[in-house]
Amino acid sequence: MKTEPLGVGLVYIPGLEPLFESPDGAVQVLELEPQVLWRYFPNRDQPYENQLEFLSRLQALPQAKTVHGVGFPVGGSRIPDPRHIPPLCEAIQTLNAAWASEHLVFNESVDAQGKPVQTGFFLPPLATPSGVEAACRTIQAVSGKLPVPFAVETPTNYLKPMPAEMSDGAFTAAVVEAADCGILLDLHNIWTNERNGRQTVEAFLSEIPLERVCEIHLAGGLKYGDYWLDAHSGDIPRPVIEWAQRLIPYLPNLAAVIYEILPAYLPRFGLDGVRRAVDEMHDLWSYRRSAQESEKPFNNRKPMTVTDDRGLTPEIWERRLSAQILFASESDDELSGQLAGDPAIALIRELNRKFRLSAVISNLRMSIRLLMLSLDVASFDRLVADYCFSRTPDRFAVIESQHFADYIRKLDLEIPYLYEVLNYEITAMDVIADGQARTVPFTTDPQTLLETLGRGELPIELPTADYEAEITPPEERAFETQTLIH
Numbered sequence: 001m002k003t004e005p006l007g008v009g010l011v012y013i014p015g016l017e018p019l020f021e022s023p024d025g026a027v028q029v030l031e032l033e034p035q036v037l038w039r040y041f042p043n044r045d046q047p048y049e050n051q052l053e054f055l056s057r058l059q060a061l062p063q064a065k066t067v068h069g070v071g072f073p074v075g076g077s078r079i080p081d082p083r084h085i086p087p088l089c090e091a092i093q094t095l096n097a098a099w100a101s102e103h104l105v106f107n108e109s110v111d112a113q114g115k116p117v118q119t120g121f122f123l124p125p126l127a128t129p130s131g132v133e134a135a136c137r138t139i140q141a142v143s144g145k146l147p148v149p150f151a152v153e154t155p156t157n158y159l160k161p162m163p164a165e166m167s168d169g170a171f172t173a174a175v176v177e178a179a180d181c182g183i184l185l186d187l188h189n190i191w192t193n194e195r196n197g198r199q200t201v202e203a204f205l206s207e208i209p210l211e212r213v214c215e216i217h218l219a220g221g222l223k224y225g226d227y228w229l230d231a232h233s234g235d236i237p238r239p240v241i242e243w244a245q246r247l248i249p250y251l252p253n254l255a256a257v258i259y260e261i262l263p264a265y266l267p268r269f270g271l272d273g274v275r276r277a278v279d280e281m282h283d284l285w286s287y288r289r290s291a292q293e294s295e296k297p298f299n300n301r302k303p304m305t306v307t308d309d310r311g312l313t314p315e316i317w318e319r320r321l322s323a324q325i326l327f328a329s330e331s332d333d334e335l336s337g338q339l340a341g342d343p344a345i346a347l348i349r350e351l352n353r354k355f356r357l358s359a360v361i362s363n364l365r366m367s368i369r370l371l372m373l374s375l376d377v378a379s380f381d382r383l384v385a386d387y388c389f390s391r392t393p394d395r396f397a398v399i400e401s402q403h404f405a406d407y408i409r410k411l412d413l414e415i416p417y418l419y420e421v422l423n424y425e426i427t428a429m430d431v432i433a434d435g436q437a438r439t440v441p442f443t444t445d446p447q448t449l450l451e452t453l454g455r456g457e458l459p460i461e462l463p464t465a466d467y468e469a470e471i472t473p474p475e476e477r478a479f480e481t482q483t484l485i486h
Contacts, residue, residue, distance in 0.1 A: 001181060002149075005254070006029045006064040006255050007028030007029055008026070008029065008258075008281040009028055009256055010027055010278070011032075011068065012032050015263065016274065019271060019274060020063060021061070026279070027063060029064050029065070030065050031065075031258050032066075032095060034050065034067055038050060038051075040398055040399070041433070042399065045083075046083055046086065046087075047083060048087045049087065050091055050094070055091060055094045055095060065095040065098065066097050066099055066100070067092050067101070067148075071107075071395055072088075072102065073106055075105040075106050076106025076108065076125055076138060076318055077134040077138070077314035077318060078106065078318070079141045079142075080141075080142060082141075088146070089146060092147060097148055098148065099214065100149075101151040101184045102150075103152070103155055104153060104154065104172065105122040106122075107121065107123065109318040110322075112323075118393045120325075120326075120355060120393030121348055123321055123325070123348075124155060125171075125314065125318075127166040127170075127171040128166060129174075130313055131314050132171065132175050133178070139175070139179040143181055150181050150182065154172055154189055154204075155189055156192050158196055159342055161199075168190075168193060168198060169203060169204035169207030169208050172207075173207050173208045176209065182253075183208060183214065184213075185213045185215070185217070186216075186217040187216055187247070188217065188219045188236070191243065196228060205298045210247075211251075213253065214254065214256070215254070215257070216247075216251075216257045217260055218244065218281065219231075220236055220237065220261070231262070231265075232260045232261050234273060235276075236280060241284070248285075248288055249287050249288070249289065249290040251288070251289075257281045257284055259278065264358075320333070324339045326392055327389075328349070353384060356384075356393055356400060357384055360400055360404045362397050362401070363401035364404065364422065366421050367405075367418065370415065370418055371413075371415070371418070373457075373458040374418070374458065383411075390407060401429065402426065402429070405422055405425075405426050416459065417459055420440075420442050421453070424442075424450075436473070437470060439470045441466070441468055442466075442469060443466070444459075444465065
């Protein structure tokens, strides 16, 4: 995959506009995750809809553009919903994006009855020859329908290496060679994998075809129990910078170096912190093509390959791994037993609950605040855990929020004003969805009620009266996908 060099850039999130609009031109590339901005209408034949006015405003910014998918990964055996292709192509064409990319993972499987389920978390594909074939079919089913070159992102994998699986680098190399696509090399992901006990960065880089690396992602992370998380949380760790300095001279087709931060961390890290990361990346960009082609950049090693899948198919792997995450499966087969013994399974379950709660909070902030003010910590945590166990995740935060609201309604909790606030926030979601104003009833002054909750105070003994609150659509309507670490 070859493309013109674009330079240094950022993944777009709200709040970074001053850097994209800065006259100094330090940010040269804007990478958009289009699904984050999609409106979602599950009952339509085409459920995904771009915000074309917003895309046009992004297109008018001076940066070169790329598109990075975050909702329909291509590492598994299940072909992503084909209905996502038209709006993805529309986003690519509206932005005049130079290329598109997605993650080499899966987030959809089937349950025991064969019904499709979302995993709520990016999970690693089966690293065997049959896994390579499955990923290749999935990549080509997507890339073949796009008007631009396509690359896959190297993922984080918190699981222990499984017996008889290919090394991470060998699997990545086999997939991109078979699918004939580019590599989006997330260096923080690969360093995270090493820190958590998987293949070393040195070994990984010695195995992949460096000429296929068209883009590098850099980000920060954090310690969480016994693990290092790829959290997109702030400063790029110094070892990751040093690996980039060592690697970049040997990437003949590198076209962009992109920094990522999640919106939740931006207030703490600040625009000054992001600008420091941009300056660091400009220094890294200066290393491009400075090495002699004859030099060997990394210690070569014989890739760990696998010729016998031992009867394990990608479909079985995905079903067993998903069951461990979603259902704490008690199956007594060998693979389920191996997975159940991996402490990363408990980590992923916990992270999955946190991400699902984050998705709900994005739409039901006041309802969640009222629950947290009314319940002790243990009771609230148990409620969230019981909800997550009661149903599988959804890709879009709006649907996750509706499911959570349905769950809370069935509990019939004796918390004053809870169901009024919940009705208000669910109705607000409907107004955002279709642009039609609505009114909702209250038994007290809604402004006083919401202001009290906004201050973090429990509403007690507010005056009773019949009120109606009118909810009108904002000028710009947007849904967000649930938070994903990628």
